[in-house]
Amino acid sequence: MQLNRRRFLSAGAALAGSAVYAGALPGAFAATRDKVRIGMIGTGMRGQTLLRELVRRDDVEIAALCDVEPIMLGRALEQIEKAGKPRPATYGQDRDDFAYRRMLDEGKLDGVIIATPWEWHALMSIDAMQARVPVGCEVVAGVSLQDHFDVLDTQLKTGTPYMLLENVCYRRDVMAVLQMVRKGLFGELVHMQGGYQHDLRAVKFNSGDPARPIGGGAEYGKKGWSEARWRTSHSVRRNGELYPSHGIGPLAMYANINRGNRFTRINSFASKAAGLHDYVVQQGGKDHPNARTQFRLGDIVTTTLSCDNGETILLQHDTSLPRPYSLGFRVQGSKGLWMDINRSVHVEGISKPHAWDDFALWQQQYDHPLWRKHGERAAGAGHGGMDFFVIHAFVEALKQEAPMPIDIYDAITWSAITPLSEQSIALGFQTIDFPDFTGGRWRSRKPIFAFDDRY
Template sequence: MNRRDFILAGAAIGATALLPETPAWAAKRRVRLGLIGTGMRGQVLMRELVRRDDVELVALCDIEPIMLDRALAMVDKAGKPVPKSYGRDGDVHAYRRLLAQRDLDGVIIATPWEWHAPMAIEAMQAKIPVGCEVVAGVSLQDHWDVLAAQQRTGTPYMLLENVCYRRDVMAVLQMVRAGLFGELVHLQGGYQHDLRAVKFNSGDPDQPYGSGVEFGAKGWSEARWRTEHSVRRNGELYPSHGIGPCAMYTGINRGNRFTHINSFASKARGLHEYTVDKSGGSSHPSTRVKFKLGDIVTTTLACENGETILLQHDTSLPRPYSLGFRVQGTHGLWMDLNQSVHIEGRSPAHKWEPFQGYQDQYDHPLWRKYAAEAAGAGHGGMDYFVIHAFVEALKAEAPMPIDIYDALAWSAITPLSEQSIAEGFKTLEFPDFTHGAWKSRKPIFAFDATY
């Protein structure tokens, strides 16, 4: 059985129960990985990679020598062999030389969004399994192109969506499956995170957050590339943190699918006011930029099985961080903002209960097993789990727990939301990337594997 047949066969036998433990022979195997993008996000992922005995980081690529040197220093500090490095010459296509290495079992892509689709496509064409940071593509055509490459080559692709592994999110999944919420009716999530200090800085690599009002070529890190998306695009630019858990709760691509989408955008004021205030009211060029991204973008999705899902993108105004989850069914609901739950017949009438007791009772087996290993990992341990899942799937040659169809359905929300807003908040039909296979696909999720 070749690799592609193995993976397809594995996908066919999935069930809602936890998958078996990774075989002992596979657990002893090391995987050789390449990392494209050694910036601040790439280095967070590297912390998880270099502390694993079953991973050898054999290749790094970045066109910023400062970041490449910092990444190499991390490898050296961990006492691991020095990987080959590419991109120090500034060649934006240096990643192709990395992909030409013959010793790669997989590659992780942690670059600016516009590079995700072309890099993933070329990796899959080289038969190198892909772990891609969130945002599978920028345009809708990007998403179809990524799908075509994956189906043509049979190469595994995983979206590295870490919020699917958040502890409370996974406990709620256990509660959904236990029927505590009854039949699901409505869900909410989003990306509600004040990114003003991320989108602007002074251009100093040692002060990447909020040190000035530069962006683009004069900025550093995300200010160099991410802010431009706020200048020229208006839509739900970062959907996967919110939609990932909601999609898994509702079985999207596995007995359910998104059928329609529409989006609304508010006026854009927050980024302009921030640049004015931060620059002391000066006439700095950033204060004259007209930002297209609405401060609040609200997106609604309809599902084949009758659920509705609401997403909100809110990154340009002052606010505490929240993903705004809400899972509501015929027997009750959970909301993450106040970490509260109400279950009819169990909770006091018309009153919230603290969620912690439910989380303890329904704590997912993955967290029970790996909480100690995840301690200290990025984003409250979530980064440990998402890297662990990718590595273990590679070792076992098992289906990726957040697969190509998940990646595309979640990420395509962005270009579809842009189209909806541009066409007067029009409701659009949602494309079916599975070509009808959602009706019979088995529910293997990130949550279902023992890894």
């Protein structure tokens, strides 16, 4: 790991100050294209959701699709046909796991979206960047810590743009809070919380029927379908904060991580694992073969991070127990705080003492210009409109040859929380150092996540 760390720091020094180093295309800001040719690797349920946003746009040509599952590839083609768009080239019908490489070589693509199982993200991103095809990668950036070093090393050496498609940064209330943070309404930030608190039991297990991808059984792996085919295995063999970016993304932007601030230390604690076993028994009975599966992932994983500027951050991963969905955001400073779980805010000197304000009125006042501008276009998009914005940001950055708003440093720093948390837990919940993936450049990089009209 030390060798690779030196290698990517050396590459970073060689590229320091250049437009490509900032995540821009070689001719950054020099021109604007009217239309971009996009390819997609992975046309499963998540891929089809993103594809829905792409086919709505007149400035995007879906040039190529790749998937090794014919059913999903067929559904994606139906989407394109119903939208009245030209049929793209297709790859993967032969079930060649590496058919995407032919697509990258032959497609003459302006960008590629990667929406495949996690274990493929790093390799596919590296191959795309080496082919000089800009990447929009679904979360996560990689699985192992080495994956993250390798993805970063490739981006720094090639200068090919990379964006993590983390859509929660575009949630309407999250962006309003960003406005409030930037205007100093919470004072000096002190502590923040977030996480991924989402009952995924019916995602991790189903009957294996392609017509019922959510719930209805206790199968996973080869007998499962959709995410149950690959995602559940991570709960079997890994124990850590497996999906950090939904929680950490907005918090990192509030705290200017990698842009005047950075994570310095991390530790994680994991509870026992009980929820997934109980669910398998509930769905398949105590004699079902999967009732014997030993799950390593703790039902509740709690991760804490310290920052160079003195803030603390708490994340919680909670996907194996019955619960309503919540990301559990809390942003607290010297003058007040916001909490999304009760949709409330308190600002000293404005709110009544020791009383909450309904956040709705504050959100209306500080609604982000992007939501004011594009809210109607985002209506009906996945995840409450957030999927529109994340695709819009990627496409606009490609068209304008501009830096990616969620760049390589953001992607690697947020996603690396997973293997670092696994390491902490394996060491008996020890606190460990958080790598400086920017090689010291965090000190001079400026907060640019302003979501201006380009994005």
